[in-house]
Amino acid sequence: MATRSSTGPQHVPSWALRANEAVDAALTLVVVSLLWWALTLLGLVVLGAAPASCAAAEVMRARAEGRAVPVARTMWAAYRRELVPATLRLLPFGVIILGGLSTLFLALRGGVPEPWMLAPVATLGAVAAGWATASAAALIAVPRLRRQDLLVSWRAALLCPGAVPVAAFLLVVSLAVIGLAALVLPPVGLLLGPGGAAQAAGALMGRRTEALLARHESPS
Numbered sequence: 001m002a003t004r005s006s007t008g009p010q011h012v013p014s015w016a017l018r019a020n021e022a023v024d025a026a027l028t029l030v031v032v033s034l035l036w037w038a039l040t041l042l043g044l045v046v047l048g049a050a051p052a053s054c055a056a057a058e059v060m061r062a063r064a065e066g067r068a069v070p071v072a073r074t075m076w077a078a079y080r081r082e083l084v085p086a087t088l089r090l091l092p093f094g095v096i097i098l099g100g101l102s103t104l105f106l107a108l109r110g111g112v113p114e115p116w117m118l119a120p121v122a123t124l125g126a127v128a129a130g131w132a133t134a135s136a137a138a139l140i141a142v143p144r145l146r147r148q149d150l151l152v153s154w155r156a157a158l159l160c161p162g163a164v165p166v167a168a169f170l171l172v173v174s175l176a177v178i179g180l181a182a183l184v185l186p187p188v189g190l191l192l193g194p195g196g197a198a199q200a201a202g203a204l205m206g207r208r209t210e211a212l213l214a215r216h217e218s219p220s
Helices: 015-042 049-064 071-108 115-141 150-164 165-184 186-191 193-219
Strands: none
Touching: 015 049, 015 186, 015 193, 049 071, 049 115, 049 193, 071 115, 071 150, 071 193, 115 150, 115 165, 115 193, 150 165, 150 193, 165 186, 165 193, 186 193
């Protein structure tokens, strides 16, 4: 007697579901990273990096909230919307980051007049670059913060690392690890770096900044 094969739904092993989610997450990081490079170059780097970063953060934010969005369309729309506002808001922080890193490298390469100045100069450069990085990450990851008046958004972004110091420190460390990995393995930086940075900014600074803003705006 022939046995009829079952055509009903089959149980999918949990490991298969986790593997599928991991592959999907990796593919999203790759697509976001490649689009980030394209949009950054489209703006000739100086005018493209800030809106491209906001666009990448928007996709990673939607993914963290469980919303399925078309990556390319979402990033392009966010890029056009943030082309001028994000560049204007993030430009001072970019200058501080470059200045802090330049000071740090100069100190480590012996570019200070006296040996006793090495530690304080290097510390000053590292703190300035790290603080500005965390502030910029908060601006990139939180649309509500970017919608404030210019001076208000700058002031709030500058206060964010002090309000969530542990998250800010972990973010700077995470970005440093991503940067180091990109230097050692350039394909990693090309395919995963920008997407990973946007994901770290949202996870570490975005949610906490949103919570701080919500508490501040809620009636007492």
